[in-house]
Amino acid sequence: xxxxxxxxxxxxxxxxxxxxxxxxxxxxxxxxxxxxxxxxxxxxxxxxxxxxxxxxxxxxxxxxxxxxxxxxxxxxxxxxxxxxxxxxxxxxxxxxxxxxxxxxxxxxxxxxxxxxxxxxxxxxxxxxxxxxxxxxxxxxxxxxxxxxxxxx
Amino acid sequence: xxxxxxxxxxxxxxxxxxxxxxxxxxxxxxxxxxxxxxxxxxxxxxxxxxxxxxxxxxxxxxxxxxxxxxxxxxxxxxxxxxxxxxxxxxxxxxxxxxxxxxxxxxxxxxxxxxxxxxxxxxxxxxxxxxxxxxxxxxx
Numbered sequence: 001x002x003x004x005x006x007x008x009x010x011x012x013x014x015x016x017x018x019x020x021x022x023x024x025x026x027x028x029x030x031x032x033x034x035x036x037x038x039x040x041x042x043x044x045x046x047x048x049x050x051x052x053x054x055x056x057x058x059x060x061x062x063x064x065x066x067x068x069x070x071x072x073x074x075x076x077x078x079x080x081x082x083x084x085x086x087x088x089x090x091x092x093x094x095x096x097x098x099x100x101x102x103x104x105x106x107x108x109x110x111x112x113x114x115x116x117x118x119x120x121x122x123x124x125x126x127x128x129x130x131x132x133x134x135x136x137x138x139x140x141x142x143x144x145x146x147x148x149x150x151x152x
Numbered sequence: 153x154x155x156x157x158x159x160x161x162x163x164x165x166x167x168x169x170x171x172x173x174x175x176x177x178x179x180x181x182x183x184x185x186x187x188x189x190x191x192x193x194x195x196x197x198x199x200x201x202x203x204x205x206x207x208x209x210x211x212x213x214x215x216x217x218x219x220x221x222x223x224x225x226x227x228x229x230x231x232x233x234x235x236x237x238x239x240x241x242x243x244x245x246x247x248x249x250x251x252x253x254x255x256x257x258x259x260x261x262x263x264x265x266x267x268x269x270x271x272x273x274x275x276x277x278x279x280x281x282x283x284x285x286x287x288x289x290x291x
């Protein structure tokens with residue numbers, strides 16, 4: 001094998017290995033970012049559920065879930081880790097859109113009530129999370145909590 | 153007939169690549185597995201914490217504590233394909249002025265994900281959370 005052929009072979013090998021290395025690195029960075037976003041969303045929906053379950057101010061508000069207060073609470077928690085993502089704060093009792101209807105780069109935040117259970121949800125596809133086969137690389141996090149009831 | 157003399161290092165690059173690529177992929181999958189393990193713990197902790205908070209909202213002495221906690225816990229955990237809710241214990245009944253400590257367990261199963269290649273068996277994770285009722289609550 002002459003020198004030129006060896007140099008060409010080394011270049012091809014280098015390109016393959018570097019390409020694979022960068023793909024792995026990108027995957028790891030992307031997964032880390034997704035984990036941070038997911039953790040923030042879990043914390044956010046839990047905080048939102050606690051706010052919603054706590055009742056509203058004013059007369060007869062003790063047994064009325066504060067759905068309107070839950071949505072901005074979630075948004076405050078998730079916004080710092082979702083740069084570039086459009087965060088849709090849906091007005092209660094509007095439910096989040098189906099996952100397929102939410103474009104890439106957007107997340108919905110919604111709070112709903114069914115009987116005595118409050119549901120706060122973050123759903124969508126934030127920026128920075130390319131799909132990986134076999135993994136649900138989207139956000140669909142929910143917190144359900146029983147509303148606080150105040151006996152007379 | 154001429155005989156080609158191969159250099160000793162002609163197959164070395166192939167061998168190096170054959171070792172390096174699976175190793176890199178293994179590291180990546182392992183990294184993802186650790187991330188999911190941590191994330192699953194966060195999700196279980198959150199659900200158990202909310203369950204404990206829901207349990208202390210029931211009237212004192214009522215079996216509704218466990219009902220509220222169970223509904224909250226399973227409702228929060230139900231949507232994860234890799235995390236199967238297990239049991240939730242200790243959530244009541246709430247007694248006036250007392251705290252409630254809930255203990256939840258779940259099964260983490262990687263087999264529906266690419267990490268199943270590395271961890272091909274389910275395993276159990278646990279969490280506990282304590283909630284106190286408002287000290288201004290009368291009953």
